[in-house]
Amino acid sequence: MRRFLFVVFSLLFIFTCNKDEVDQIEVNIPIGITVPEGMVYIPDGDFIMGHSDYPDTEKGKVINMEAFLIDRFEVTRGQFSIFNPDYSFHPQKARFPVSMVTFEQAQGYCKWNGRRLPTEAEWEKSARGPDGRKWPWKIYHEHPNNGFSGFLPEAVDSREEWVSPYGVYGMGHNVWEWVSDWYISDKTPKADSKRYKVIRGGLTQTHTAIKFTPTYFRNKMEPTAHFNFIGFRCACSVDCR
Amino acid sequence: MKILGQKLNRRFFLSLFSLSALSTFFSKKAFGVSDYRRDKNIPKQYVQNRDRPGFFIRSANPFMGVDVNGWSLSVRGMVKNPITFEYEDLFGLKKTSQISRLKCVECWSATAQWEGFRFQEVIDRVQPDINAKYVYFQSADSYYESYTLKELVRPRVLMVLRMNDKPLSKDHGFPLRLIAPFKYGYKNIKYITSIEFADSRKRNYWSNHGPYSVDGTIQPGTDHPLDFKKKPLSINGGEVFHPFDKRPL
Numbered sequence: 310m311r312r313f314l315f316v317v318f319s320l321l322f323i324f325t326c327n328k329d330e331v332d333q334i335e336v337n338i339p340i341g342i343t344v345p346e347g348m349v350y351i352p353d354g355d356f357i358m359g360h361s362d363y364p365d366t367e368k369g370k371v372i373n374m375e376a377f378l379i380d381r382f383e384v385t386r387g388q389f390s391i392f393n394p395d396y397s398f399h400p401q402k403a404r405f406p407v408s409m410v411t412f413e414q415a416q417g418y419c420k421w422n423g424r425r426l427p428t429e430a431e432w433e434k435s436a437r438g439p440d441g442r443k444w445p446w447k448i449y450h451e452h453p454n455n456g457f458s459g460f461l462p463e464a465v466d467s468r469e470e471w472v473s474p475y476g477v478y479g480m481g482h483n484v485w486e487w488v489s490d491w492y493i494s495d496k497t498p499k500a501d502s503k504r505y506k507v508i509r510g511g512l513t514q515t516h517t518a519i520k521f522t523p524t525y526f527r528n529k530m531e532p533t534a535h536f537n538f539i540g541f542r543c544a545c546s547v548d549c550r
Numbered sequence: 551m552k553i554l555g556q557k558l559n560r561r562f563f564l565s566l567f568s569l570s571a572l573s574t575f576f577s578k579k580a581f582g583v584s585d586y587r588r589d590k591n592i593p594k595q596y597v598q599n600r601d602r603p604g605f606f607i608r609s610a611n612p613f614m615g616v617d618v619n620g621w622s623l624s625v626r627g628m629v630k631n632p633i634t635f636e637y638e639d640l641f642g643l644k645k646t647s648q649i650s651r652l653k654c655v656e657c658w659s660a661t662a663q664w665e666g667f668r669f670q671e672v673i674d675r676v677q678p679d680i681n682a683k684y685v686y687f688q689s690a691d692s693y694y695e696s697y698t699l700k701e702l703v704r705p706r707v708l709m710v711l712r713m714n715d716k717p718l719s720k721d722h723g724f725p726l727r728l729i730a731p732f733k734y735g736y737k738n739i740k741y742i743t744s745i746e747f748a749d750s751r752k753r754n755y756w757s758n759h760g761p762y763s764v765d766g767t768i769q770p771g772t773d774h775p776l777d778f779k780k781k782p783l784s785i786n787g788g789e790v791f792h793p794f795d796k797r798p799l
Contacts, residue, residue, distance in 0.1 A: 458763065528786055
């Protein structure tokens with residue numbers, strides 16, 4: 310009997326200690342607000358933006374924001390092809406993030422859908438919640454594809470273990486994402502203040518070492534650029550449909 | 551039973567076995583094929599990996615280089631007008647030049663002035679089929695590379711004949727190479743001998759021989775430019791421009 314109980318409790322312990330699960334913030338959606346399918350409600354309040362070790366960020370400043378809605382997943386190739394029928398993709402990769410889109414095309418898709426691109430602050434709050442965490446999923450992981458050089462996108466809903474504390478997917482891996490802000494830092498010359506858009510939340514690579522990027526990491530890109538590593542998601546105010 | 555006039559008996563199989571066993575005693579050189587890919591004793595005059603100051607040389611298949619008298623560029627596949635260009639013919643195409651950085655997947659990068667012609671010059675002459683969305687390059691050193699047609703008509707992609715105001719050197723791909731500045735160096739094929747238009751994608755050399763993707767787009771990460779003493783600098787992805795590089799207008 311003792312042995313039986315030992316086995317039962319051991320199994321129970323193993324199943325309840327799933328280290329890949331990300332603790333989710335319990336969010337109360339106010340009465341009268343309907344969250345459209347595929348979007349996540351991000352509540353109002355303070356969050357920590359940037360990190361003091363990264364001078365081109367907000368350096369850990371506390372930012373107060375209104376509530377908003379953001380796409381749970383990156384926009385997929387299948388979704389984008391409804392907006393732009395000329396966009397072709399392999400049928401088995403319909404759930405992969407759309408890429409090779411310019412800033413304008415990304416903005417056009419969101420507008421067509423009654424939405425807009427998220428601001429940089431909205432994106433960062435959705436990725437890290439209010440506790441200032443470095444990784445959306447809080448605990449550091451090695452990227453599993455180390456040893457390969459090149460970009461390997463995945464289906465937008467494939468990594469439940471890498472969600473943000475609000476349940477938003479793909480915020481530290483998969484494609485980088487266009488956000489609405491121009492890239493400006495303390496070192497940006499005035500002439501370049503409207504030259505680059507910010508992209509967020511992808512991977513970096515040096516030879517065959519692939520790394521996740523922290524929630525506060527900023528990258529920049531000319532808005533006309535279109536690469537296999539850049540996609541996007543949309544956001545809107547709480548009253549959008 | 552006979553094959554090629556030979557009886558398939560015990561004598562035939564014994565002679566076949568002995569012939570194949572004997573062949574292992576001869577080097578490939580004896581048959582006129584030089585393959586130094588796994589050999590450390592590459593003849594000095596061969597193009598091979600060399601860490602030359604300013605611009606490293608990388609060669610997947612060491613070889614003697616191209617004798618231009620025996621070289622031509624064949625453009626074929628799904629095209630209306632297949633063409634073979636001699637070296638001199640290429641100088642009749644509309645020329646353009648640019649300064650761009652070649653970023654090796656191994657981390658280093660280096661800049662040069664490149665002069666040549668846009669891929670559109672080739673397209674205009676051969677008139678590809680509407681379904682020919684892929685292009686496959688082959689080189690004189692048995693290397694091969696694969697692109698989408700869309701990638702090759704990007705503004706900064708160049709078919710290169712000259713480097714730093716001189717004809718391409720043997721080390722850098724004489725007589726013709728490709729420069730696609732938003733792709734890792736291994737995509738920038740040297741010693742091009744043929745260009746084939748196709749309706750499906752083929753793999754490239756390094757996806758078959760190493761851990762590198764067919765696509766080869768430069769990813770955000772870190773670069774170690776040779777013109778900055780190999781100190782690490784972060785890069786955004788796509789064509790690499792460091793703070794000291796002049797961006798095109």
